[in-house]
Amino acid sequence: MYSYMKKQLFFLIWLLVFYAGNAQSSKYIKGEVKDSVRINNADASETYASYVPSAYDESKRWPVVYVFDPSGNGQEAIKRFTAGAEEYGYVVIASNTVKNGSYQENFMKISKLLNDVNASFSVAPDRIVFAGFSGGARLATSSAVLAKNISAVIGCGASFDIGGEYMPVKNTFMYIGLIGDEDFNYIEMLDGIYYLNSRNFDSELFFFNGGHEWPNEEYISKALRTLTVKYMAKGLVTRNESLLERCFQKDFNFADELYNKGELVNSYEAFEALIENYKFFKEVDSLKDKMKEIKRSKLYKAQLSEYRRVYQAETLYREDYYSFLPGDIELADTRNLTYWSDEIEKINELEKSPKLENQKMAKRLKGLLGGLAKMYENQLIPETQAESLLFINIFYTLLTPDKNEPYLKTVQLSTLLGKYDMALYYLEELLKKGYKDVAVLDNLEGIALLRISTEYNDLLTKYNLRTRY
Structure with missing residues (x-):
C-alpha cells in the first residue's frame, strides 16, 4: 500500500508539470473565498474552499498552498491565509474533505484534490506548498515526504512522528513551523525542528502567544513572506527589489518588536533567520552586530537558561x-x-x-x-x-474540575457498573460545585436504578433541589 500510494502521489506531481494552466473560472472568484468547490470526477461530498489573489492571471503560473484542517473545515482554515495570499501572490486551496483519519484514505483524497486544482488553476509546479494544523500538519508533512516534489510545508500546532513511517529523511522541501507557546505540542515541535536541522533541512520555527490553535493571519502571512524570499534566493521567482525591501522591513520589524517586548531569545533567532534569508540580497553586518548585542545581555542569558530548564x-x-x-x-x-x-x-x-x-x-x-x-x-x-x-x-x-460533563458521565458509568457508592460520591461532588440542572439529571440515561434510591433523593434534598420520588 505504501509503495502504491507513493507512486500515485509522485505521478500526481508529475502531472502538474505537463498540464498546468488550464484554468476554469467556476472554481474561483478573484480576491474572494469560494467556499464549496466541487471536485470533478469525485463524490459530491468532496469539496474545497479556494482563494486566488486579485491579481491572478491565467497566463502566469502561481504557487499553490494546500491547507488541511484536522476537522475538514477548509472554509474556516482558508480565512487565515487570504491576507498573505493576496499580498504575496498565492493560490490557496483548503480541503473540506481531508481530515483526521486514515492516512491512506486521505492520500487518495489529496490525489483527487491535486488533479482537480491542476486542471482548474494555473499552477507553478515548483512552488507547491502543503500546510496544516495539528493532525493536518502531520498529514501535510507525511504527504510531502511521499510526493517528493512539494517545495515547502507549513506545519501549525504539530510536527511529525520522529521514527515513524512518514518521517522526513531527505531534505526535499523547506519547512516552516508555527506553534503557540501554550500548545501541548510545543516540545514536540521543538524536537521536530532540531531533527530537521540535523538533517540539513531549510527549516524555521515561529512562536506565537496562544494554545493549540491555528495561528492568526499575521503569522501565516509571515510564513508565506518567508517562502517568497526563499523562492527568490533559489531563483524560482524573479527578483523583485521593491517586494524584497518590503518583506525585509516587515521581517526586521518582527524581530525588533520581539526585542522591544523583552523576548530576547526569540528576537535573537528572528534576527538570525533574517540574516540567513536576506544575505544574498542585502548587507547584513548591522544585523550581526545586533545579535552580538543581544547575546551579551544578561536578560538573554537568563531567558536562555530558563528555556533550557523548562525544556x-x-x-x-x-x-x-x-x-x-x-x-x-x-x-x-x-x-x-x-x-x-x-x-x-x-x-x-x-x-x-x-x-x-x-x-x-x-x-x-x-x-x-x-x-x-x-x-x-x-x-x-x-x-x-x-x-x-x-x-x-x-x-x-481531576484535570478539569470546573467542567460538569465528566462528573455526569462518571455517575452514569458507575451506575452501569453497579458502583452506586461511587456514583453518589461524584454526584455530590458535582452538586457541591453548585450544579442545579435537575432536568439533565432526570433525563440522564442509565441511572434509573440510582434515581429511585433513597440516597439519591436525599442528596438532591440536601442541596435544595427538586426530587421526583
Missing part, C-alpha cells in the same frame, strides 16, 4: 505521561488515580508560579494530558470497556 523538565514529564497513562487507562484500576491526582496537583502549583515559563509549561502539560486521555477515550468501546471509560472520566474530574 528538560517538560520532556521528562511528557515521557512519564506517555509511558504511564495508556497502561493505567487499559488497567482501569481507580487506585492509580491517586498518582494522577498528585501529578495534576504538581501542575497546578506550576501554574501558580511567579515564573511565566512555568505557567506556560503547566498549561501545555494539562493540554497534553487532556489530549492523550481524549485520544484513548475515542478508541474505547463503551459496551466492553466501560471500566476504562470510567477511569478516564474520573481522570477528567
Whole structure:
C-alpha cells in the first residue's frame, strides 16, 4: 500500500508539470473565498474552499498552498491565509474533505484534490506548498515526504512522528513551523525542528502567544513572506527589489518588536533567520552586530537558561505521561488515580508560579494530558470497556474540575457498573460545585436504578433541589 500510494502521489506531481494552466473560472472568484468547490470526477461530498489573489492571471503560473484542517473545515482554515495570499501572490486551496483519519484514505483524497486544482488553476509546479494544523500538519508533512516534489510545508500546532513511517529523511522541501507557546505540542515541535536541522533541512520555527490553535493571519502571512524570499534566493521567482525591501522591513520589524517586548531569545533567532534569508540580497553586518548585542545581555542569558530548564523538565514529564497513562487507562484500576491526582496537583502549583515559563509549561502539560486521555477515550468501546471509560472520566474530574460533563458521565458509568457508592460520591461532588440542572439529571440515561434510591433523593434534598420520588 505504501509503495502504491507513493507512486500515485509522485505521478500526481508529475502531472502538474505537463498540464498546468488550464484554468476554469467556476472554481474561483478573484480576491474572494469560494467556499464549496466541487471536485470533478469525485463524490459530491468532496469539496474545497479556494482563494486566488486579485491579481491572478491565467497566463502566469502561481504557487499553490494546500491547507488541511484536522476537522475538514477548509472554509474556516482558508480565512487565515487570504491576507498573505493576496499580498504575496498565492493560490490557496483548503480541503473540506481531508481530515483526521486514515492516512491512506486521505492520500487518495489529496490525489483527487491535486488533479482537480491542476486542471482548474494555473499552477507553478515548483512552488507547491502543503500546510496544516495539528493532525493536518502531520498529514501535510507525511504527504510531502511521499510526493517528493512539494517545495515547502507549513506545519501549525504539530510536527511529525520522529521514527515513524512518514518521517522526513531527505531534505526535499523547506519547512516552516508555527506553534503557540501554550500548545501541548510545543516540545514536540521543538524536537521536530532540531531533527530537521540535523538533517540539513531549510527549516524555521515561529512562536506565537496562544494554545493549540491555528495561528492568526499575521503569522501565516509571515510564513508565506518567508517562502517568497526563499523562492527568490533559489531563483524560482524573479527578483523583485521593491517586494524584497518590503518583506525585509516587515521581517526586521518582527524581530525588533520581539526585542522591544523583552523576548530576547526569540528576537535573537528572528534576527538570525533574517540574516540567513536576506544575505544574498542585502548587507547584513548591522544585523550581526545586533545579535552580538543581544547575546551579551544578561536578560538573554537568563531567558536562555530558563528555556533550557523548562525544556528538560517538560520532556521528562511528557515521557512519564506517555509511558504511564495508556497502561493505567487499559488497567482501569481507580487506585492509580491517586498518582494522577498528585501529578495534576504538581501542575497546578506550576501554574501558580511567579515564573511565566512555568505557567506556560503547566498549561501545555494539562493540554497534553487532556489530549492523550481524549485520544484513548475515542478508541474505547463503551459496551466492553466501560471500566476504562470510567477511569478516564474520573481522570477528567481531576484535570478539569470546573467542567460538569465528566462528573455526569462518571455517575452514569458507575451506575452501569453497579458502583452506586461511587456514583453518589461524584454526584455530590458535582452538586457541591453548585450544579442545579435537575432536568439533565432526570433525563440522564442509565441511572434509573440510582434515581429511585433513597440516597439519591436525599442528596438532591440536601442541596435544595427538586426530587421526583
